[in-house]
Amino acid sequence: MKIHEFQAKDLLRAAGVAVPRNIVAESAEDATKAFTELGGTLAVVKAQIHAGGRGKGTVKEHPQQHGVQLVKSADEARQVAQNLLGNSLVTIQTGPEGQTVRRVIVEEGCDIARELYLGIVVDRGAAAPVLMVSSEGGMEIEEVAAKTPEKIFKEAFDPEVGLRPYQARKLAVKLGLRGPSLRSAEKFMRGLCKAFVANDCSLAEINPLVVQGNGDLLALDAKMTFDDNALFRHPSLKELRDLAEEDPYEVRAGDAGLSYVKLEGNIGCLVNGAGLAMSTMDLIKLHGGEPANFLDVGGGANVDQVTEAFRILLDDKNVKAVLVNIFGGIMRCTTIASALVDAYKTVGFNVPLVVRLEGTEVEQGRKILAESDVDIVTAEDLTDAAKKVVASLS
């Protein structure tokens, strides 16, 4: 689960990690007041959307307006907030439609001496959370990893113990943080690691982390995502979810216990299991088609879930054909076949439907389909299914 920058900063502040003072504003009026309240000399207005790349992103309705801007007067704060609020911010991560800005933060300015990067993820190889730092603040870590991997330093830590003080100092010195900055870095890094564990994060990223003129560290930006599997033990974090920021179809799918990702193609896919779902997309592409989505109905889907899955698929107007690929394990082919027939009747299909069934109770499942009056193209195997669904488009 993702949250906004201001929410992440609230969590970090509560954990004793240094973040700048800021005020959330939902109107230009509030932004103006906030500017004055923060001292009235210098502040930064930042659009609050989940997507990254806000600083370079531009507002669709005001192409000169970026998502993050330094302001030096209350009037300027008002103008920037007005340009942002209610309009669409287009960034490298939002797609061409952009994301509507519903709130901004007005944040006090600071004295920036250096910009660094700091991030925590759970590393598969180390089987532990890993704190990674880089001197290249403000740059995407993926880019640093690809171009100058020698500029990234890492320390794995035990969640039960946290980052040990010496580990923090080791990383700090690699970044050239000595003197008063060394202690500030130790406190900052250990606090961030503690907050990562306490909130069951899957990612925590401070980019940039700034070293101020006096040597102290400060989180200029903050990003936190949480492990969905652990949300059951954090009821207060659940309340931070902002549904307006999420794709409505992905939300619907999630509510129904399905995993869905919209893609650009025109062949809808309904598959059980993530690996097989990805492979089915690959197969469609291999045979000259373009998948419209990733959709995993999971191991034990019932009739209601499958019906909802079809509704979501068919709501996408790009979808010109549907491929169902089921290898029954826990899920019986009879369940999926009955659900298919049901969904066909209730949802109403106006595109060709190719079905490939294999696995548990496959014969009975095929029989249900054959005996129904549903217009289905059945496929013998994977290749046959892909060829038939691609052919159905022409």
Place this chain on the structure above:
Amino acid sequence: MSILINKSTRVICQGITGKAGAFHTKNCIEYGTNVVGGVTPGKAGEKVEGVPVFDTVAEAVEQTDANATMIYVPGAFTADAILEALDAGIKVIVAITEGVPVLDMVGVYEKVRASDAVLIGPNCPGLITPGECKIGIMPGYIHQPGKVGVISRSGTLTYEAVWQTSNLGLGQSTCVGIGGDPIVGTSFIDLLGRFQEDDQTEAILMMGEIGGNAEEQAAEFVKANVTKPVAAFIAGRTAPPGKRMGHAGAIISGGKGTATEKVAALEAAGITVAESPADMGTAVQRAMQAA
């Protein structure tokens, strides 16, 4: 021989009185697995599918000499269930459960790796030695005793591969679904080593997917240590790069993690890579013919 489990394996089920636990215990017994008991705290004395239920794994082991367990308890309790099995001396621990908090697995992983026990999963379909022992949720009938050792990160994709090798008459020695979570107990490399040592296994088929760098490490291991023919398939060649699923793991490994890079690493290690998921069986067949 097969690896990890065979007809003499004595299996218990943790969470046996739950819906999933009871259902799959029944299926495993029907397949021929020697299920000797189950565990659900507070339900000692009951019976499920004719096998006795115990309050603790320690008691179950004491009474039944169990040496393997399959875990179906909810995600919130899975870490504890694994540690309980480890403490009771179980040697093959199979965690089927999906939805385990990742940070719970950090400490568990360390303790399991420091022991002589093996953990498969979590979030996996389990493992099966065809005709002898099934510990997991896979449909038994698609398997056939035979020559190919199968390793996969995914459930249904494994069934697909198994089905193809059965239809080609190759059969399988043992099939292991290692699980799709960021931290799982057993890696490709652990199993490649075991299959290399196993007399029954003549070839190995592995299914990977985008994210992380387990496949690249497996490729290096194969190059250095495996003399048997190996074939592979990587799922997710068409997955969109903008979506950050599993991306963070790849960053740490120095930018590795895309399907293209994985395929290149596998091919460089002399592994036969299936272009299409429909060709996983024929890929391992080609690898065997070439050897």
